[in-house]
Amino acid sequence: LSVSGASRSLTIAAKAESLGAVTEFVRKGAREASLPEERIGQVDLLIDELITNICIHAYRGDMPGDVTVTYSVPAPGELSVEVADQGAEFNPLKAEPPDLTSSLEARPIGGLGIHLVKTFAASLTYRRDQGWNRLTFGISASP
């Protein structure tokens, strides 16, 4: 675990047990950006879904790896967070949107995480960069 104050980034093992530390780290950024309490819950959820995705899709099975989370406050009331990993190329923005109208019997139990990310993030971009998956989301204090 390493925290760099200047770049405000945290590198940590990509696994469920790391989620608490990453959440705490990004909350610092949320407080620096003066996001209201309601938004901080949404930031927790964005981080949770993205880290869970990396654990499932980027580092599959017994292929462990790290995740680097970097935040910045581009303007008061705005938080930008990049979540980067070196796992298999995976662009969650290309995932098929879930059918939100199907009946309980027909409903698959997965596929809702990225839908939540797309809804809560004010901006969302993905790029594959020399072996890295880099997903960046923005969230702002105003609706």
Add this chain to the structure above:
Amino acid sequence: MQPQQNDKSALNIERAQVYDHVVLIVSGRMDAENAPQFEEKCNVCMAEGCTTLVVDLGGLTYVSSMGLRSFLSVAKTLQSKGGALRLCCLKGLVKQVFEITGLMQVLSVYESVESAIPRG
């Protein structure tokens, strides 16, 4: 320390009986790590013969998609047994997450414990 930080990763599930019905009172945060606890509690109730479960989510402050999986999975199992999962008292972020994912339409969701308890 804020109360929210005290229970940051904890999920609490209490069990109550209202007339013939089991009510699970769920509070705290539900994520990938602890959602299986909820499914286990439900499985215990089902093993005892419950086909309809009322779940009070009034104290739940956070749910991720892994928590939603658990609700869907339990609801499907109960429905296949001719029963239902009846959720109530959703608020804040949890209610928002259910609305965004369309689960308010697909699951049985009630305003209060009283209205969630089956009558007759």
